[in-house]
Amino acid sequence: MSVPVSRRAGVPARHAEPAAPGDISDAVRMRAFRQAINEALHEAMARDDRTFIMGEGVDDPKLIFGSTAGLKERFGPERVFDIPLSENGMTGVIIGAALAGMRPIMTHQRIDFTLYAMDQIANHAAKRCYASGGRQSVPITIRALVGCGWGQGPQHSQSLQSVFAHIPGLKVVMPSSAYDAKGLLISSIEDNNPVIFIEHRRLYEIEDDVPDGHYKVPLGRGVVKCEGKDVTVVAVSLMVFESIRARQALAEAGIDAEIVDPRTIKPLDVNLILESVRKTGRLVIVDTAWKTCGFSAEIAALAAEECFGALKAPIRRVTLPDVPTPTTSALEKIYYPGALDIARAACDVMGLGGKVPPAVEASIAGMTTPTAPQFFGPF
Amino acid sequence: MDAVDAVTPDLKKNLYRTMLRIRRIEEKIAVLYPEQEMRCPTHLYIGQEAVAAGVCANLSKGDSVFGTYRAHGLYLSLGGDLNAMMAELYGKRTGCTRGKGGSMQLIAPDEGLLCTSALVGGTIPMAAGAGLAERLRRSDRVAVAVFGDGGTEEGVFHESLNFASLKKLPVVFVCENNFYAVYTHFSQRQCADNIYERAHAYAMPGVRVDGNDALEVYRAMREAVMRARRGAGPSLIECRTYRWLEHVGASSDVTRDPEELDEWIARCPVRTLQHRLVEEGLLSEEDIHRMKAEVDAEIVAAVRFAKESPFPAPEELEAGVYAP
Structure with a gap:
């Protein structure tokens, strides 16, 4: 199944910028949103050894609904690892790692869990650049999934983009297609600021034409x-x-x-x-x-x-x-x-x-x- | 070389000089604060100098430190620039965060002070994260979290100790137990007086030291740092000390029991070390006077620098929210 508008038909060239001409072949390459996220993580991890991925269940059998497949095998358990159920503390961990020169990626199976970590996200990550007079930055990416349907209920299906977008210092990304998901996630990971990357669970199986390799969809461009x-x-x-x-x-x-x-x-x-x-x-x-x-x-x-x-x-x-x-x-x-x-x-x-x-x-x-x-x- | 052997005469004199310098800078700030020109909440370190001095004397370039809003001592012990600190208190463009962070957000990234925070406990997990970064880079650097007794009441204290111990990260957790959270005594906030023992629950060494004894702090920290550098994991050090002034600002704390305060003032960390060094013949009255004069001259210059520095221009209001 695909979104009715493909990348080539519906997206003017200025809104979808490949990293370099030639990165995108003409052949249509249909991939699910879930696979596009996975490809973005592989690309980002392969490009920069300062990246690492941590989160509850990133290497468990479900692999965050398949989105973290193959990462641990390829990049090793030091760079892809499960964490204690300490969302706030672990967010502080990625902030500290970022201040010490790393580019961490954290994953939440449900965005609701990020509310445990609002202290570190809103009080610390969002403020560091400004409160340091621009001397420091916190290049972290926090993936957060929005559940929907199958009785996800009051605490497994909130859609919190406005909560994060209200806070200066955070960037908030919300892709609607597999093509955008890959390009935006790569941009988010390579961005020097804290990015809340919100993935809707019901988009996960929807396919789109997704180029092979590394490409970026710029943040701030609709x-x-x-x-x-x-x-x-x-x-x-x-x-x-x-x-x-x-x-x-x-x-x-x-x-x-x-x-x-x-x-x-x-x-x-x-x-x-x-x-x-x-x-x-x-x-x-x-x-x-x-x-x-x-x-x-x-x-x-x-x-x-x-x-x-x-x-x-x-x-x-x-x-x-x-x-x-x-x-x-x-x-x-x-x-x-x-x-x-x-x-x-x-x-x-x-x-x-x-x-x-x-x-x-x-x-x-x-x-x-x-x-x-x-x-x-x-x- | 074990911890006792490491305490050389030079080290002792350096510790004394660091503590004396912090004390005189803080005393000067206390005098100037009522002028209402330092327009930010300022938390003075008077009475606690031995902790920052003893901790930082064990660190080298590349090690990282994360502190609290009461961070002047930490900043100065690490070698942070005094002019930039004083200018920061005055909200000036030449401050260490261009006036954006103030006294509660001091940083000295080149000297290793990566973050301090107005929010209790907030930087504890960051030290674990910096330790994780060093582990991933396979360096022998360590990360240090300095926090108060109040910080141990926050969830992140427990989360950070657990994670650092789980991953055997090169981290030292240093609790400055000054017994008060604003006006509230430790005994009204915690069920037991055993901060250092909590380390054992997280499978790491925990020790309690006299936080007014710089040499004792130094030795405990040295052991913890060596343990971290050799990959054996984190430690927790509880330093028992006392804040002489009010939680924030330059006034005395009217709620304190005068006897309690007097007892601690009698155990002044700066004077204690000074007596010891004089007794040991390492320090003369003349040395002390010279040191004081040097520090005072430096302070006068720093205050002048701060007062004469320009404020940030209006266009800086919206600058630096995001990194390029």
Whole structure:
């Protein structure tokens, strides 16, 4: 299964910069998101012996859902190792190692675990460069997975990008495709700052055209996934996938949506978003997280502040309701927004009064492009 | 050479000079602080000088140290530049962090002081991380965490000891037990007076020393550093000492029992070593006067440097949030 827009068809060259011309062959090379993450780790580890990977379960039989496969065998147990369940202390360990010249990578099977480590992440890693007068840096990458579905529930499925993005000194990355995942993870590891790299678990099996070898997708540069003239849909992570499905359905009603994927929450590609909103005059923001004080609020404020005059309709947001994730599948089903909710918001800003034309609804119901694959238990 | 043999006359004189210098610098800061020109929380080290001096006398270039917000003594013992420290207290561009960090975030990366922190316990795991870096590089360098008794109440203390011992990292954990967290006595915060014994739970050596005796601190630290350098793993040293002034700022602590304070002042670490060196014929009154005069001249120059240095320009507000 692949995202409908391939790297070559949907990504203008300026947004996807290979490390060097010739690194990317013309042959299509389909790889799952999980494999793209794994390839990025292999590339980064092979290039720089100051990198090492640690995290709970990085070398266990599940290998962080397959993303750390082959690393221990290739780079040895000193550079790829499991850790005690001490998220805060171990984050301090990677900060100290970074201050002493290393470039550590830490992995959390669930982003919820990073909250144990907020002291070291927010109070220490984020502050070190500034509080040292720019004399020090903390080149660490913290991978964190967002769970979703199969009853992951209140403590295994939070989407915390806004929490991290609020804090100066951190960078926050949130890829939506395998191609971006590999290029952005390599950029994150090679960046000289603390980067929170957020991977959505439901993207893991989705394939994309992923070049072999080393390439970088720059932090702070978004991408127009699909061009359109009527409404801008700014979406992140899994919601890019859902937005593309919504776009296909909206076409049935003659609505031409433009999908903008910021790819990094911080730094944010402000100009790309504003350019699109100025062009379409309408804005829908789709986030994987809650509404209040979230990423969607930030984008709405940005548009209101910077291009209010270009807006032809009020801004609409599609987010999680402001409640913890329920575990039961009965409530989980209605908790997560999808293509239909996005289509509804788009129809609303198009002046259709929140009514989704039957053709759009029928299109989503009978869609040949399935939803992102669910994962099954136990974990 | 064992730890006792290592205590040469030169070493003793150097320790004394380091401690005397810290004391006089801190006393000068205490005098100047009420002028309200050093506009940052400043935690003075008076009474605890033997710990930093004894610890740092064992370290070499390339070793790394992680401390607390009460770090003037550590910074100076490691050879951090006095002008840059004083300028930092005054918030000046010439400060060791260009005025961005202040007294609580002093660093001297070239001298090995990699991080100090306003947050209790925060730098303890960083020392374990620096130790891990040295292990991965197969160097013989060591990393040192210096923290207070309050730091041992934080979860990261336990997490760091466990990890450092698990991986046999070249780390020395040094607890400066001054018995107070702000105004709250140790006995109101901890169930037992046994910080050093916690090392045993984490399968490493733990010792308790008189933290007002620079030579005792030096010997314990020497053994721990040698153990770390030969790859035998971390150690914990509890140095029992006493803070003479209030938690922050230059005033005395009104909540202290005067008798308790007097007892500790009678055991002043600087004067104790001074008496010993005079008795041993290693130090004359003339030497002491000369040292004081040298240090005082240095302090006057540093204060002048700090006061005359420019503040950061407005455009520095947004500079340095991210590394290039």
